[in-house]
Amino acid sequence: MKTSKQIGKPVSRLEGNLKVTGAAKYAADYNESDLVHGYIVNSTITKGKIIAIDESSARKISGVIEIYSHTNRSKLPWFDILYTDMDAPPGTPFKPLYNNQVLYNGQPIALVVAECFETSRYAASLLKITYEEETFETELMMRLAAARNPKKGMATSIKPLPPSPTGNFEEAYEQADAKYEGEFFHGAEHHNPLELFATTTIFEGDGKLTVYDKTQGTNNCQIYIANVFGLHFKDVRVLSPFVGGGFGSGLRPQYQLFLCVMASLELKRNVRVTMDRAQMFTFGHRPQTIQRTKFGASADGIVTAIHHSAIAETSHFEDYTEVVVNWANMLYPAKNTLLDYKLVPLDLFTPMDMRAPGGSTGLHAIEATMDALSYELNIDPLALRLLNYSERDVSADKPYSSKELKACYLQGAEKFGWSDRNPEPRSTKRGNRLVGTGMSTGIWDVIALPAKAKAKIDREGKVKVTSAVTDIGTGTKTIMTQIAAETLGISISDVTFAYGDSKMPLAPIQGGSYTTGVIGSAVKAVCTALKKKIFRQAKKMKHSAFKKVKFKDVVFEDGKIFLPNKPNSAVSIKSVVIDNEEKVIKTSKTNIPNLLKIKQYTRAAHSAAFVEVEVDEELGVINVTRAVTAVAAGKIINPKTARSQILGGMIWGISKALREETLTDHHLGKYMNTNLGEYHIPVHADIHELDVLFVEENDEIINELGSKGVGEIGLASMAPAIANAIFHATGKRINKFPIHFDALL
Amino acid sequence: MKAESTDRENNNDFNLTTSQVKLKINGNCLQLNVLPWVSLLDAIRDHCNLTGTKKGCDHGQCGACTVICDGNRILSCLTLAVMKNKSEITTIEGIADGDELHPLQKAFIKHDAFQCGYCTPGQICSAIAMLKEGKANTREEIKEQMSGNLCRCGANTNIIDAIIEIKNKGNYE
Structure with missing residues (x-):
């Protein structure tokens, strides 16, 4: 079997066996001996001060070891910079147990540590906390007048603020032949990975800690812990080999990590702290956002004027931002634009990236507005997109590094059967249900970051490649193995990709759909460096056929090095390693993207979603009966895991459009449905026929692999397509997500 | 000023005693001494060290803790260990036949x-x-x-x- 074609093969997940047998260990699965348990106590008020904590009842319970609060916590640094993690927005990071101030409802205010989990939980329920309450505001709609520009910082360099206005929007909109003006809203959403946030800290002594944490960045947590607790980086080892879902929730160190490590250092014991499901609603979330659009077009369907504004919540201590309004002009080349993005600080925790942050928010408004315009113009929604198709990103005045969105539109429409559509709303019925179809465009940017990897090959010909990166279920282990195997021309079974350990080479946090490109490029680079080293060794061998040969002239395939025109020159790489006196050949490499080159281009993945819904008008029940998403994301490393990523994104789209929403009681400043019974996500019975197709896309700019990542793009186009299909089915345009039956009755 | 108080006063005499629970888990007979408030899920995970069974909500809402008890699927988080004395339980670790996957x-x-x-x-x-x-x-x-x-x-x-x-x-x- 040729080993040169590992990239593009539908390899089953290499950790599959561990996951189907229960052997995969997550952060709360390390039952170290002498383990004690911490249970977190959260504020029940929204804003104010803690006056007193009566611990007397709790301390009487046998098995309670210690109770930590702001009154007796470890000595902590007060410099903000020491609490700043890789994903911290501009502002002052939250410091758990720092003082008696309560900044939001659900803020962790104490940790009860006991010999067993049940005792810690019971004792936590006995704390009597006296507060002094202050007035607060948690409702975005009540504070719109306070909207202001976001602060600039590291985060806004990756998530650019809106471009300046172009042309004359007001005049162009005034003169437009067809117009749509919409207001869009969604409330808070919480990531709710199925794994509860948990940390198990092993107290190793000598100032050393081993920390099993639920995170999307082992180095991020390592640096945070070392900084906050004044430990040496090398003495803090954070492991996260299995992560039970992330979706952005693990991009920042969460407070259970801080509390667990603090208790371990104080008690000099092994400690586990696990959140309960309600506590999973007490940190970052997708922010409530209100958007307004005004799009104008000429009678022949050319969009001439785009106004898109968004106002989102943030906390009073950090300015979390998303890219919400920048996308419309990247997709549709109108010459008159007015884009605006503002924040309103509220008495809530800082929002956080949640799958397709900003993109899924903004595209809802943009693509529903385009859909509405298509009906105003009496032009098919897909035809309107094609009329306004641009090969160039007009908003940045740059070419795309690659853009096969047109192929997504055409192939997706073909597979879905879009041409059979009766354009008239309310025109189709199936039994007593109205049937509608809708479509939407998706776009997500491609981020390039530096990353390091190591590789070594032993005398058996087995290669081990390492990176500190996590695998949150995206298939990272599998695709990195494929990339390494293909680069080295060996079989997948001869490669081990080890990951999820801060001791391994530095990796950025796993998010933004960039892990394939960023870590994959580092893996390719280190394996190329390893090949060169193996080749140099091969040249030194007795009777080597490569004495006067250059590296670029040889081929690595099937575990051998050879000159393509001289098959008998072949030498197995294993024999080269055996010939090497040091037994293994190893190397490391930091891959640094060529920013000068890539910054000349706009880099984005694209998608087109086509959706059919059935609406029972008497009951208001909405079902997504079938959907096709066509994706252009460059090179697909593994079509099996990539397809699953897109399916997952589509199901998130169904959830976003029709199910999930964190409801707030704004009188109490408190989330109300903080459990999986009332925070609705789709169940198996809600999911019907879903289809994914990847279009061919060749990109030689973005990274060494030409791969764009597929984590968010499946979600980006799905939710608006559902809203548009509901309009086609019912004639009702509902711009508030999620769309519940009451909106249709 | 607002005082948050709990209803659980007078717990000075708080005293729980352990019970003996016999379970046959994945074919192995185990005898556990557990307090009555220990869920079957926590007993399996923390007392039997079978961490394949997962806690996703501890509320019977997510299904991550599902195990097979006397032939029926149950939510181990909504079950107390003491309720299942002498039961036969299969967890994810007992689904495969040795190295041969189900x-x-x-x-x-x-x-x-x-x-x-x-x-x-x-x-x-x-x-x-x-x-x-x-x-x-x-x-x-x-x-x-x-x-x-x-x-x-x-x-x-x-x-x-x-x-x-x-x-x-x-x-x-």
Whole structure:
């Protein structure tokens, strides 16, 4: 079997066996001996001060070891910079147990540590906390007048603020032949990975800690812990080999990590702290956002004027931002634009990236507005997109590094059967249900970051490649193995990709759909460096056929090095390693993207979603009966895991459009449905026929692999397509997500 | 000023005693001494050190803790260990026959029926017991009967494809 074609093969997940047998260990699965348990106590008020904590009842319970609060916590640094993690927005990071101030409802205010989990939980329920309450505001709609520009910082360099206005929007909109003006809203959403946030800290002594944490960045947590607790980086080892879902929730160190490590250092014991499901609603979330659009077009369907504004919540201590309004002009080349993005600080925790942050928010408004315009113009929604198709990103005045969105539109429409559509709303019925179809465009940017990897090959010909990166279920282990195997021309079974350990080479946090490109490029680079080293060794061998040969002239395939025109020159790489006196050949490499080159281009993945819904008008029940998403994301490393990523994104789209929403009681400043019974996500019975197709896309700019990542793009186009299909089915345009039956009755 | 107080006053005499619970888990007879407030889930995970069974909500809402108890799928988080004295329990660690995976485990890998893997033990235990219940014959019925097991990654269609494959082959005993 040729080993040169590992990239593009539908390899089953290499950790599959561990996951189907229960052997995969997550952060709360390390039952170290002498383990004690911490249970977190959260504020029940929204804003104010803690006056007193009566611990007397709790301390009487046998098995309670210690109770930590702001009154007796470890000595902590007060410099903000020491609490700043890789994903911290501009502002002052939250410091758990720092003082008696309560900044939001659900803020962790104490940790009860006991010999067993049940005792810690019971004792936590006995704390009597006296507060002094202050007035607060948690409702975005009540504070719109306070909207202001976001602060600039590291985060806004990756998530650019809106471009300046172009042309004359007001005049162009005034003169437009067809117009749509919409207001869009969604409330808070919480990531709710199925794994509860948990940390198990092993107290190793000598100032050393081993920390099993639920995170999307082992180095991020390592640096945070070392900084906050004044430990040496090398003495803090954070492991996260299995992560039970992330979706952005693990991009920042969460407070259970801080509390667990603090208790371990104080008690000099092994400690586990696990959140309960309600506590999973007490940190970052997708922010409530209100958007307004005004799009104008000429009678022949050319969009001439785009106004898109968004106002989102943030906390009073950090300015979390998303890219919400920048996308419309990247997709549709109108010459008159007015884009605006503002924040309103509220008495809530800082929002956080949640799958397709900003993109899924903004595209809802943009693509529903385009859909509405298509009906105003009496032009098919897909035809309107094609009329306004641009090969160039007009908003940045740059070419795309690659853009096969047109192929997504055409192939997706073909597979879905879009041409059979009766354009008239309310025109189709199936039994007593109205049937509608809708479509939407998706776009997500491609981020390039530096990353390091190591590789070594032993005398058996087995290669081990390492990176500190996590695998949150995206298939990272599998695709990195494929990339390494293909680069080295060996079989997948001869490669081990080890990951999820801060001791391994530095990796950025796993998010933004960039892990394939960023870590994959580092893996390719280190394996190329390893090949060169193996080749140099091969040249030194007795009777080597490569004495006067250059590296670029040889081929690595099937575990051998050879000159393509001289098959008998072949030498197995294993024999080269055996010939090497040091037994293994190893190397490391930091891959640094060529920013000068890539910054000349706009880099984005694209998608087109086509959706059919059935609406029972008497009951208001909405079902997504079938959907096709066509994706252009460059090179697909593994079509099996990539397809699953897109399916997952589509199901998130169904959830976003029709199910999930964190409801707030704004009188109490408190989330109300903080459990999986009332925070609705789709169940198996809600999911019907879903289809994914990847279009061919060749990109030689973005990274060494030409791969764009597929984590968010499946979600980006799905939710608006559902809203548009509901309009086609019912004639009702509902711009508030999620769309519940009451909106249709 | 507002005082938050709990109803649980006068707990000075708080005193629980352990009970002996005999369980046959994955064919092994175990004798546990557990306090009455220990859930079967925590007993399995912390006392038996079988951490394959997962806690996703501790409320009976997500299905991650599903185990097979005396032939029936149950939510181990809503069950106290002391309620199951002398029961026979199969957890995810007992589904395979030694190194030979159960057909459903193989089908899960083949159909990529998981991403993060956290709901997987519950999905597999639930599906095996569900098939034996014999109530679900169509894809729609299987989806309905499996709806107590949430998957946040969105592997839903792949999970149902895997279950249907082994149902059609009839090799789920």
